[in-house]
Structure formats: C-alpha cells, structure tokens
Amino acid sequence: MNKNEIKDHNIVFEWIPYNQFNYITLKCLDKSQNLTSKSLNEVKEYSINRMDDILNVIIEGLKGIHQKQKIHHDFHTGNILFLTKNLNIHNRKSLFISDMGLCDDVNNTSELEIYGVMSYMASEVLRGKPYTQAADIYSFSMIMYFTAIGYQPFIDRAHDHSLALDICNGIRPKINEPEAPKCYIDLMKRCWDPNPVNRPNATEIYNRIKSFQDFYNSYKKGEPEAIEIKNQFKEVENYRKSHLSSLNKVHKLLLIHLNYVILI
Numbered sequence: 589m590n591k592n593e594i595k596d597h598n599i600v601f602e603w604i605p606y607n608q609f610n611y612i613t614l615k616c617l618d619k620s621q622n623l624t625s626k627s628l629n630e631v632k633e634y635s636i637n638r639m640d641d642i643l644n645v646i647i648e649g650l651k652g653i654h655q656k657q658k659i660h661h662d663f664h665t666g667n668i669l670f671l672t673k674n675l676n677i678h679n680r681k682s683l684f685i686s687d688m689g690l691c692d693d694v695n696n697t698s699e700l701e702i703y704g705v706m707s708y709m710a711s712e713v714l715r716g717k718p719y720t721q722a723a724d725i726y727s728f729s730m731i732m733y734f735t736a737i738g739y740q741p742f743i744d745r746a747h748d749h750s751l752a753l754d755i756c757n758g759i760r761p762k763i764n765e766p767e768a769p770k771c772y773i774d775l776m777k778r779c780w781d782p783n784p785v786n787r788p789n790a791t792e793i794y795n796r797i798k799s800f801q802d803f804y805n806s807y808k809k810g811e812p813e814a815i816e817i818k819n820q821f822k823e824v825e826n827y828r829k830s831h832l833s834s835l836n837k838v839h840k841l842l843l844i845h846l847n848y849v850i851l852i
Contacts, residue, residue: 639735639772640804642683644797649685650728651790654721659692660685661719663727664708665734692719706747707740711756711782722784728793729779733761736768736776758782766827769820771800 646668653660660667667686702713710726713719730741741761745751760780763773775796781787788796803814804821 639768640797640801643732643735644794644801645683646685646731647728647790647794647797650724651794653685654724654790659719659721660724660727661692662704663724663731664705665731665740666705668731706751706755707742707745707761709755710784711758712784714752714756720784721789722787725779725787725790725793726784728790729776730761732772732776732779733763736772737761737763766824769800769817769824771817771820 650660650663663685669684669686702709702716704727706714708727708730710723713723733741742751745754760777763776765773768776775788775793779787779793800817800821803811803817806814806818
C-alpha cells in the first residue's frame with residue numbers, strides 16, 4: 589500500500605521504538621521526572637471522559653481507513669501510538685494508527701494468511717473467513733476493553749488452539765459495570781458480536797462515542813439519556829478513585845508491555 593493513499597493525520601507508517609515507553613509515559617504525566625505511585629494514581633484520577641477522548645481519535649482514524657474502502661487487518665493496541673515529539677493526550681495529532689502493511693481493499697477477496705494478535709482477531713477470521721471491515725470493528729472492541737480495564741483481553745490465557753475455539757464459541761473477556769459505564773460496555777459488546785452483520789460501522793461508533801462526550805460535558809442538558817449517561821460515567825469515576833491502590837497493579841503491568849502506549 590502506498591503512503592500517499594491515506595493522508596489522515598492520525599494514521600502513521602512509522603514505529604516508535606519500544607524503549608521509548610517510559611519516556612512517553614512520564615511526559616504524558618505532566619512532564620513528571622519519576623514514575624511513582626502518585627503518578628500512577630494521577631492516571632486513574634483523570635476524568636474517565638479521557639477514555640472517550642482517546643477512543644474517539646482511534647475510531648476516527650479507523651473511520652478514515654474504512655471510508656477509503658480499506659481494511660486494516662491487524663488492529664490492536666500495539667499499533668496505536670503517541671507521537672514522541674508532540675505528546676499531548678488531548679491533541680488529536682499526538683495519536684496515530686500504525687502498521688499499515690497489511691491494509692488492503694475491501695473488494696480484495698484473495699485469501700490471506702491469518703495474522704495478528706489472537707485476542708484481537710474476530711471469530712469469523714479465526715474460522716478462516718475473509719477479513720472485512722467488521723473484523724476491524726471486532727478488534728476495536730478489544731481496544732475498548734483494554735482502554736477501560738488496563739489489561740489485555742484474555743491476559744490469563746495462552747494464545748493457543750483452545751482460546752481460538754473459545755472465541756469462535758462466543759467467549760469474550762469479562763468486564764463489570766463498575767469498571768466502565770453501561771453505555772460504554774453495551775457499545776463494546778455490539779462491536780464484538782459474533783455475527784459481523786450485527787456490529788456497528790466505524791461512523792456509527794464515532795458518533796456514539798461523540799454523544800458520550802457531549803452528554804458528559806452537559807452539551808445536551810436536561811435530556812434523559814444525557815442525565816443517565818453522565819451518571820454512569822460519574823459512578824465509574826467514583827469507583828476508580830476508591831480503588832486506586834488495587835488499580836496501581838494494572839499500570840505496573842502496562843509498563844511491562846513496552847509497545848502499549850495508551851494511557852487513561
């Protein structure tokens with residue numbers, strides 16, 4: 589695929605070296621010089637609305653790919669990168685989709701070798717069906733899971749034939765409402781629906797996440813759905829703040845996976 593085919597600001601063809609992760613993390617935490625428990629707490633104390641900020645940029649990038657009738661093929665957190673020279677989690681130009689080497693046209697029906705991170709692969713792909721844009725959406729659901737929980741999906745499982753069978757049989761990572769708003773979980777579950785026809789497209793997801801942000805920021809005051817969704821986000825924020833000590837373990841784990849640079 590030629591670089592000139594996709595010119596969106598949040599798509600990149602270059603890789604940030606793995607050993608840059610600690611530097612990136614510290615810079616994102618207001619230029620902290622030391623990664624302490626206080627710094628880790630700061631991450632969880634950030635408004636959960638920032639979770640939507642990140643996902644909105646990611647899905648906007650995927651929407652751009654899909655609107656050009658392309659499929660990413662290998663969509664996972666290791667391919668979501670922060671730009672080291674412009675570190676600002678609120679800046680849309682700081683976050684990029686990378687590793688476009690397998691990106692291909694939607695009408696290319698030639699068989700491709702199954703490639704990628706198993707826990708991010710759609711069940712139909714594991715069954716040998718062709719990659720589609722709906723398979724990218726399934727992968728996005730796992731990015732949503734990681735962004736909300738801080739753990740990789742199926743982190744306690746070997747990525748083997750047994751896991752592949754379970755995914756094909758409808759097994760999905762566990763998540764509870766205190767860990768993420770119900771509206772968020774509902775959207776995530778739609779994205780990982782076993783039937784690709786039932787999954788929303790990237791534009792629908794983008795609009796839905798944008799509505800979460802609007803409701804949270806009270807741009808639509810008085811609407812029953814706005815009140816309900818804002819309450820859901822507030823409940824999760826309170827839960828996260830009351831469980832900071834246990835959630836620190838999650839962020840220590842994130843530091844081990846040096847290619848994962850999504851912070852919440």
